[in-house]
Each structure stands twice: as structure tokens, then as C-alpha cells.
Amino acid sequence: MHVKLTRELRFGLHEPAPEGAAGSANGFAGSPVLADVAPFLTLRAQLSGQIDAATGMLVNIKQVDRVLRQLAVPEIRRGHYYEKLGAGLLVQRAFERLQREFLPHKLVSLRLGLSPYLAMTVQEKEPNVVRVSERFEFSAAHRLHSAALSDGENREIFGRCNNLNGHGHNYELEVTVAGAPDAGSATVIPILELQKIVKERVIDVFDHKHLNLDCPEFRELNPTVENIAKVLYGKLKPGFTGPVKLLCVKVWETPKTCAEYGE
Ligand code: NI
Numbered sequence: 001m002h003v004k005l006t007r008e009l010r011f012g013l014h015e016p017a018p019e020g021a022a023g024s025a026n027g028f029a030g031s032p033v034l035a036d037v038a039p040f041l042t043l044r045a046q047l048s049g050q051i052d053a054a055t056g057m058l059v060n061i062k063q064v065d066r067v068l069r070q071l072a073v074p075e076i077r078r079g080h081y082y083e084k085l086g087a088g089l090l091v092q093r094a095f096e097r098l099q100r101e102f103l104p105h106k107l108v109s110l111r112l113g114l115s116p117y118l119a120m121t122v123q124e125k126e127p128n129v130v131r132v133s134e135r136f137e138f139s140a141a142h143r144l145h146s147a148a149l150s151d152g153e154n155r156e157i158f159g160r161c162n163n164l165n166g167h168g169h170n171y172e173l174e175v176t177v178a179g180a181p182d183a184g185s186a187t188v189i190p191i192l193e194l195q196k197i198v199k200e201r202v203i204d205v206f207d208h209k210h211l212n213l214d215c216p217e218f219r220e221l222n223p224t225v226e227n228i229a230k231v232l233y234g235k236l237k238p239g240f241t242g243p244v245k246l247l248c249v250k251v252w253e254t255p256k257t258c259a260e261y262g263e
Helices: 061-081 087-098 151-162 191-206 225-239
Strands: 003-012 040-049 106-115 118-123 126-142 167-179 245-254 257-262
Touching: 003 061, 040 061, 061 087, 087 106, 087 118, 087 126, 126 191, 167 191, 167 225, 191 225, 225 245, 225 257
Parallel strands: none
Antiparallel strands: 003 040, 040 106, 106 118, 118 126, 126 167, 167 245, 245 257
């Protein structure tokens, strides 16, 4: 059995890096520190391996920070400022650079967060592929009610969520697609194209709707967060017919409840 450890480094993509920043802590201001207007990026490494019996750790997170800061951040900075590489290629290159740095542990994945809403990830099992994840929002009402259950059972199982006239949520949706970065443009998919597909196939269809009453997809289907994730995946899947594939969708009904559908 293996344990997986994930560590996030927050950094500013200053050019040149501020003096002494390499030694600063990986705090909320990031490292290199963000003391002024600067691109704020995150780099999330997931490692897998055996727990060290003496320390109880897979690997010391200080070492992870040091490796990310000394090897990956300069690589990303150089690629961005000098070679004008797209984010997909930046994360692929950083992954290659780091891949052997944590031996005997395995670098399972590396995720470059461009904003709280957009990230690029490379996984060890498919290093040629970049996964692009973007977050969206929509608001909708629903009533949890199953025709397969009695009214009493519905009240018992769904409680307040069975309220006759429904209730609302601000849903968050994360869509992940995957493909190889284009040799010319270095992008996996133009972000505006991704946004257009999600807008037309999901947001315009479900935003500000009562899912049970307004949306045929849920006329016979209980709009639980699990079913919503499944339906949204089915809506989005035919939108990606080219080399870029839809991998999965995640739907947050509340910050505490999330369903994922797909690979
Ligand atoms: Ni609800």
C-alpha cells in the first residue's frame, strides 16, 4: 500500500525574483513573496510512496517546497518570460524537471493553478497529456423527491430538501478536459472555446431554473448532486469531439458536498 501526499507551493512569478525570496516561508503571501501586483500562481505536487518508520512522513514538506521553489519555479519563470510558452507546456516541462527529484517516491501529478478558477495538471501515468480544469457557477432550485418512494419515505430520506416548492443552491462546477498541448499555440484548448461549450451546454440550460420544473432532464430524475453531475457530464461530452476529451465534471452543491462524474 502506498500513501499519497499533496503539497501546494504559492508563488509570485516575479521577474526577476525579489532578493532573498527563495528562502522565505511558503505562507499565504507566497514564496517568492507577493508584496505587490504580480501573477499569483500555485503549484501542487502529489507524491506517492511508503511512510518512513522513523519520521512517520512520506517526505518532509520542507524538502518538497525547496525542490519546487528551486527547480520548478525558475523553470516556469524562464518558460513564461523568455520562451513565451503556454501554461500547458510550462506544467509539462516542470513535471519532467521534477519527475526524478523525489525518488524513491513517485511524483504522481503536478498541478499549476493559474487562478482559483483555472488549472493545468500533468499526471505521471500520462505525461504527454495536460488536463485543463476550469470552475464555473450557476444557481438553480430543486426539490429532492423520488417517484419510486412514498411521500413518507421521501420526507424521511430527504427531509427539508423534499420541500414541495423546492429550495435553491449556488452550484459550482469544475470541468476537466485533457489533450496534448498544440505544437504551435501550446494550448490544449482555447479557454474561450471551453467557456463557450460550457455556457451553451450547461449554464444557459440550467442557470436560474427550477431543475424539476423547468428542465426535462430532471422531470423523471431526482436532481441530487450525483445525478446533476451525471447529467452535466452527458450534456458536455458531445461538445468535445476533437482531440480534446472531456474527462470529468465535479459539482459542488455546497462547499461541503461535491459529486464527481467521469473518468
Ligand atoms: Ni438541495
